[in-house]
Amino acid sequence: MMTSASLEVAAVLLATTLAAAAVAPWLTTIFRIGSDSDANCEPETEGSWSRLLRGLESPLLRAAGVWPIREMTATEYAIAILLFHAAGFGLLLFLLRCQPLLPWNPDRLPAVPWLIAINTAASFVTNTNWQSYSGETTLSPLSQALGLTVQNFLSAASGLCVLAVLVRGLVRCGSATVGSFWHDLVRVTVGLLLPLSIVLGLLLASQGVVQSFDTGIDVALVEGTSSAAGEAPSTRRIVLGPVASQIAIKQLGTNGGGYFNANGSHPFENPTPLTNLLEIVAMLMIPMASCLAFGRWVGDRRQGYALLAAMAVLFLPFVVLIVRFETSPNPWLAAAVPSIDQATSPEHDGGSLEGKEVRFGPASSALFAVATTATSCGGVNAMHDSFSPLGGLVTMWMIQLGEVVFGGVGTGLAGLVAYTLVAVFVAGLMVGRSPEYLGKKIEASEMKMGMIVLLVPPIVTLVGTAAACMLPAEAAAAPNPGPHGFSELLYAFSSAGNNNGSAFGGLSAASAFWTLALAAAMLASRLLTMLPIVAIGGLLAAKRTVAESPGTLPTHTPLFVLLVAGTVILVGALSFVPALALGPIAEALQPPMAAGEGTR
Amino acid sequence: MPPSDAPRPPKLSAMILGQIRPAITLLVVLTTITGVLYPVGMTLAARALFPLQSAGSLLIGDDGAVRGSLLIGQPFTGPRWFHGRPSASGTTPYDPTASGGSNLGPTSAAFTTLVAERAEALRREESTDTATIPVDLVTASASGLDPHISPRAALLQVRRVAAARGLADEQVQRLVAARIEPAFLGILGRPRVNVLALNLALESLDSGGAMPKLSEEGLRPPP
Numbered sequence: 001m002m003t004s005a006s007l008e009v010a011a012v013l014l015a016t017t018l019a020a021a022a023v024a025p026w027l028t029t030i031f032r033i034g035s036d037s038d039a040n041c042e043p044e045t046e047g048s049w050s051r052l053l054r055g056l057e058s059p060l061l062r063a064a065g066v067w068p069i070r071e072m073t074a075t076e077y078a079i080a081i082l083l084f085h086a087a088g089f090g091l092l093l094f095l096l097r098c099q100p101l102l103p104w105n106p107d108r109l110p111a112v113p114w115l116i117a118i119n120t121a122a123s124f125v126t127n128t129n130w131q132s133y134s135g136e137t138t139l140s141p142l143s144q145a146l147g148l149t150v151q152n153f154l155s156a157a158s159g160l161c162v163l164a165v166l167v168r169g170l171v172r173c174g175s176a177t178v179g180s181f182w183h184d185l186v187r188v189t190v191g192l193l194l195p196l197s198i199v200l201g202l203l204l205a206s207q208g209v210v211q212s213f214d215t216g217i218d219v220a221l222v223e224g225t226s227s228a229a230g231e232a233p234s235t236r237r238i239v240l241g242p243v244a245s246q247i248a249i250k251q252l253g254t255n256g257g258g259y260f261n262a263n264g265s266h267p268f269e270n271p272t273p274l275t276n277l278l279e280i281v282a283m284l285m286i287p288m289a290s291c292l293a294f295g296r297w298v299g300d301r302r303q304g305y306a307l308l309a310a311m312a313v314l315f316l317p318f319v320v321l322i323v324r325f326e327t328s329p330n331p332w333l334a335a336a337v338p339s340i341d342q343a344t345s346p347e348h349d350g351g352s353l354e355g356k357e358v359r360f361g362p363a364s365s366a367l368f369a370v371a372t373t374a375t376s377c378g379g380v381n382a383m384h385d386s387f388s389p390l391g392g393l394v395t396m397w398m399i400q401l402g403e404v405v406f407g408g409v410g411t412g413l414a415g416l417v418a419y420t421l422v423a424v425f426v427a428g429l430m431v432g433r434s435p436e437y438l439g440k441k442i443e444a445s446e447m448k449m450g451m452i453v454l455l456v457p458p459i460v461t462l463v464g465t466a467a468a469c470m471l472p473a474e475a476a477a478a479p480n481p482g483p484h485g486f487s488e489l490l491y492a493f494s495s496a497g498n499n500n501g502s503a504f505g506g507l508s509a510a511s512a513f514w515t516l517a518l519a520a521a522m523l524a525s526r527l528l529t530m531l532p533i534v535a536i537g538g539l540l541a542a543k544r545t546v547a548e549s550p551g552t553l554p555t556h557t558p559l560f561v562l563l564v565a566g567t568v569i570l571v572g573a574l575s576f577v578p579a580l581a582l583g584p585i586a587e588a589l590q591p592p593m594a595a596g597e598g599t600r
Numbered sequence: 601m602p603p604s605d606a607p608r609p610p611k612l613s614a615m616i617l618g619q620i621r622p623a624i625t626l627l628v629v630l631t632t633i634t635g636v637l638y639p640v641g642m643t644l645a646a647r648a649l650f651p652l653q654s655a656g657s658l659l660i661g662d663d664g665a666v667r668g669s670l671l672i673g674q675p676f677t678g679p680r681w682f683h684g685r686p687s688a689s690g691t692t693p694y695d696p697t698a699s700g701g702s703n704l705g706p707t708s709a710a711f712t713t714l715v716a717e718r719a720e721a722l723r724r725e726e727s728t729d730t731a732t733i734p735v736d737l738v739t740a741s742a743s744g745l746d747p748h749i750s751p752r753a754a755l756l757q758v759r760r761v762a763a764a765r766g767l768a769d770e771q772v773q774r775l776v777a778a779r780i781e782p783a784f785l786g787i788l789g790r791p792r793v794n795v796l797a798l799n800l801a802l803e804s805l806d807s808g809g810a811m812p813k814l815s816e817e818g819l820r821p822p823p
Contacts, residue, residue: 004787007787011788060626063625064622075612075615079612079616079619080623084626087623087624088627134698134700137697137698146635146636149635149638149639150634153630153634154630182622186626189634190633194633198642201642201646202645202649202650205646205654208653208657210655210656211642211646211647212655212656214655216697217658217666219668219669220667221674222667222668222799223681236668238656239697242639242642244646245643246639260699261698262689262700262743262744262745265701265741265743266699267747268656268671271657271671272789273790274784274788277784332707333712333735336712336715337716339723339732340732340733340735340738341732341734341735348735348736348752349735349750350735352706353735353736354701354702354704354739355701355739355741355742356739356742357743357748358746358750358790359746359748359790361789361790365742381742382701382742383742385703385704386703386704388706389707480703480704480705480708480710481708482707484706484707484708505700505701506703506705587706
């Protein structure tokens with residue numbers, strides 16, 4: 001069993017690496033050219049690809065009145081981001097509230113209630129895609145396509161724009177500007193995300209992911225038509241819709257908001273083991289490719305490899321652990337119902353199967369879970385709430401590391417660079433070297449902004465969880481008793497406070513407290529990490545590059561990789577180990593009990 | 601470049617006002633591209649390239665009626681049918697308008713009690729007292745629509761189904777064996793049996809009719 005699981009994991013990781021390596025050169029091209037003024041020290045290239053890009057983007061930018069491109073200062077860039085988020089929020093809120101008045105609502109669904117609408121708008125604008133609604137019965141195809149699919153593209157594109165600013169900060173010398181947000185936005189959306197989504201969407205559709213103008217079809221049950229099926233209704237409505245197009249960008253943009261309530265476990269979102277592979281690859285591809293492109297952007301590929309290695313160091317051990325946890329039998333179940341066979345054989349799925357699909361099995365489900373929480377995707381192909389206690393711990397911990405292990409598209413690597421600056425600074429203090437990263441001096445202002453990036457997510461997560469625990473009516477939203485119930489509360493705020501969007505799905509988070517608190521957590525965590533990163537980009541861009549000296553700490557060595565990974569672990573562990581001890585760890589320590597021996 | 605002699609940056613209010621037009625225009629333009637052209641184009645392309653799959657992999661019987669989707673499980677409870685996994689969808693099992701799992705915690709007493717009850721019912725149904733019960737038959741799936749069970753879970757039910765239909769055990773067993781889907785390339789996912797397809801095959805064996813075919817039913821405009 002362990003060999004088949006390891007083969008499976010190895011195959012997926014290999015496919016992901018190949019895909020990332022293939023995308024990296026294109027991603028490099030997207031940001032390297034055009035928007036950069038000629039007199040800075042950033043290398044310029046102008047090939048046929050970039051002429052093609054220019055042809056695509058110039059009409060759009062001309063329509064918006066920002067052609068020819070004018071570079072922005074970091075402040076302007078931040079304002080543009082804020083305005084664009086606000087406009088997106090407003091449009092989405094409008095679509096959800098006015099659903100019954102708008103076309104393409106064949107099932108005549110009513111307006112989405114205010115609280116759910118606000119929560120959903122915040123969730124999709126911030127790339128979190130927490131779903132406090134059930135897609136099948138709440139949203140019309142128009143809302144799904146025009147509202148959610150659009151924000152899936154734009155929130156992911158905004159993330160890459162922020163990364164571009166940070167990188168420009170590192171490579172430019174004495175520049176007052178950091179690029180044009182409008183130019184970056186259009187270029188990423190039309191030049192990168194759209195073509196990738198078209199390819200992935202068609203691949204998914206070929207496997208059975210539905211893509212239809214119809215919203216559903218009523219069928220009589222096979223058993224209900226030929227034998228008595230009791231009093232239960234004997235028909236079912238099979239829900240259809242434009243699913244493949246949304247799932248493609250949901251995975252590629254590390255969004256995670258599915259078309260259906262069951263998300264990526266629904267057979268119409270993820271019908272076969274092959275689509276499961278494609279969806280895992282799609283989640284990890286752009287975050288991994290960003291690392292490789294980073295190396296090319298800064299003119300030293302080893303720097304990109306080092307950051308990718310730091311992510312891998314933080315990722316791979318947890319892949320092994322979670323696959324191990326989920327393919328093992330559930331000891332509590334084994335003690336209570338000894339006659340159940342939980343062993344795995346070629347004819348039988350073993351392990352913890354509650355909340356998992358047979359076609360994936362526990363190993364693929366575990367791999368998807370760790371990938372979706374390490375990246376800020378948050379789509380699921382199995383219900384994390386029913387994972388083994390320690391399996392659930394891994395998913396939660398990957399989120400709590402601040403979504404910098406692969407992380408969100410763009411924002412993940414940008415966050416890791418913020419951690420790297422802190423690591424450089426700490427190392428500089430320890431050994432008495434001047435803190436520099438890629439030739440830029442790291443000083444007090446950058447450190448202040450870096451600390452905001454590091455600390456806002458844990459603060460939002462822990463304060464939110466504590467608030468929920470102190471309000472008995474709100475804590476009751478967790479359906480499971482004991483430590484697992486606490487885990488459900490902690491997971492919700494971890495997910496919102498790090499813009500992941502997955503959930504311990506049993507939580508009924510529809511009250512005013514939950515919808516608004518989670519919406520606030522999502523907005524705070526998104527904006528208070530993006531804007532300081534833009535600020536760091538601006539601060540660094542204005543600086544001159546200092547020449548490398550014997551006192552410079554090399555930032556591509558294995559030692560430095562461990563230093564960065566250690567910084568991430570240290571911040572994550574110091575912030576969250578106490579809370580984790582109350583939730584999943586306490587749950588894992590409960591002794592298995594035979595049936596009738598006692599109930600909680 | 602842009603050194604000290606660059607013009608002073610404009611005032612904050614001017615910066616904000618200057619960005620409003622591009623913000624709104626680009627939101628509208630990009631919404632049109634990614635929210636209208638993209639989904640519509642993808643639907644047309646998918647319909648042309650993969651008409652059966654994109655319409656929901658619907659199974660259509662001889663009489664032209666849609667029997668279900670190959671990918672979406674249906675509830676089966678009678679002795680003449682192979683049973684799928686327990687479903688936690690909505691209020692009725694296998695309800696595609698309310699997909700979802702039980703979200704019961706792994707250590708919860710509610711979970712272990714529920715599984716014990718299911719195991720007991722299963723043992724009575726299959727009249728097996730010694731055999732161990734495949735875990736997939738007593739745990740709910742993530743979607744509540746899982747169309748598959750493990751080969752072991754299907755083989756466990758052969759005796760009951762054969763007896764209820766007056767068929768030989770071997771005949772039903774062959775039917776199951778022929779319907780085991782292997783893991784993709786032998787590596788990805790797990791071997792499995794599609795319950796709805798298996799039951800439709802049983803039905804056609806019974807009536808001597810043909811198996812329902814994948815249809816393009818969903819492509820027709822709704823009446």
